[in-house]
Amino acid sequence: SNQLMAGKRGLIMGLANDKSIAWGVAKACADAGAELAFSYMGDAFKKRVEPLAEQLGVTQLFDCDVSNPASIDAAFAEIEKVWGKIDFLVHAIGFSDKNELRGRYVDTSRDNFLMTMDISVYSFTAVAQRAEKIMTDGGSMLTLTYYGAEQVMPHYNVMGVAKAALEASVKYLAEDLGKDGIHVNAISAGPIKTLAASGIGDFRYILKWNELNSPLRRNVTIDDVGKSALYLLSDLSSGVTGENLHVDSGYHIVGMKAVDAPDI
Ligand code: NAD
Numbered sequence: 001s002n003q004l005m006a007g008k009r010g011l012i013m014g015l016a017n018d019k020s021i022a023w024g025v026a027k028a029c030a031d032a033g034a035e036l037a038f039s040y041m042g043d044a045f046k047k048r049v050e051p052l053a054e055q056l057g058v059t060q061l062f063d064c065d066v067s068n069p070a071s072i073d074a075a076f077a078e079i080e081k082v083w084g085k086i087d088f089l090v091h092a093i094g095f096s097d098k099n100e101l102r103g104r105y106v107d108t109s110r111d112n113f114l115m116t117m118d119i120s121v122y123s124f125t126a127v128a129q130r131a132e133k134i135m136t137d138g139g140s141m142l143t144l145t146y147y148g149a150e151q152v153m154p155h156y157n158v159m160g161v162a163k164a165a166l167e168a169s170v171k172y173l174a175e176d177l178g179k180d181g182i183h184v185n186a187i188s189a190g191p192i193k194t195l196a197a198s199g200i201g202d203f204r205y206i207l208k209w210n211e212l213n214s215p216l217r218r219n220v221t222i223d224d225v226g227k228s229a230l231y232l233l234s235d236l237s238s239g240v241t242g243e244n245l246h247v248d249s250g251y252h253i254v255g256m257k258a259v260d261a262p263d264i
Contacts, residue, residue: 004234005034009083011075013039013064013127014092014144017048019194021144022092024222025229030056032230034088039064039075041093066093066123067115076130088233089131091143094120094196096159102201105157113158120162121169128173128184138181140233143170144225145186145244147252155201167244174242183241185232190220190248205264212261215250 010029015022015038026036037060040049046063053061060082064075079086096116100108124143131141148156149163156163167186174184191197191207200206211219228247231237246252 003033005032008087009035010088011037012090024226028226028230085134085136088140091124098199102155108158116158116162121165140183143186145188171242186244188246189225208264213258
């Protein structure tokens, strides 16, 4: 335990269960002394999220559907009422129709393209708009992305296009909010077996490939992501904004399958 986040308050969005990347980030922040609020989507997740909140002593818990502006407004109004201001925000939210996370990108439907962009891209800007107003002493915003934004990855399809737009929004938001001392960054996480990831075709193969071919020769965990998130959310990254930090065992630097990696 450390006190890197002592006296800081933040909202973590995108907690579904104890496999969620949001949970890895929440644990690291709580361990560093932060006070947290959680948002989750839909009553179905309430039962999963309540005991997690309890485990970290979190009492502010919101049902927030980011595809509904009124729902986002309500969550932020509640936070403002209770805390007045926040110091950090974590956006660990993404969604696409799993039928389009296989097959060809070219076959993406208009409806799913728009829905994926709304929930996985625009929602970060939408929450940044609300969070900016209550980050009155500056702060840090963080979103989660994936290498499929930069290079073509099997089955990632429309989600790769969405993550490319998300990474571009991080840069534009960093410029807009920088003058107010608000940092905006992303973590590009390597593949981790979560609920969202289970919608991606051949995900087990992708995990194995990354394990065998990344420089660290292992997959990352939600705790690896949590520790790097702590850097980006705390004063340790005081000179950093608009950054996309790869927490992927180094996979993004690799140009070719490792010679010692067995065939899978
Ligand atoms: P997860 O399923 O645990 O989290 C995804 C969250 O998005 C869930 O809590 C879900 O309820 C939420 N969500 C979906 N639609 C929503 C809506 N309309 N309103 C509010 N919330 C909504 O999976 P995860 O892997 O922890 O995903 C978190 C983030 O990390 C996502 O952006 C994902 O793309 C990204 N990411 C994941 C991986 C991976 O391999 N798991 C790798 C890189 C990036």
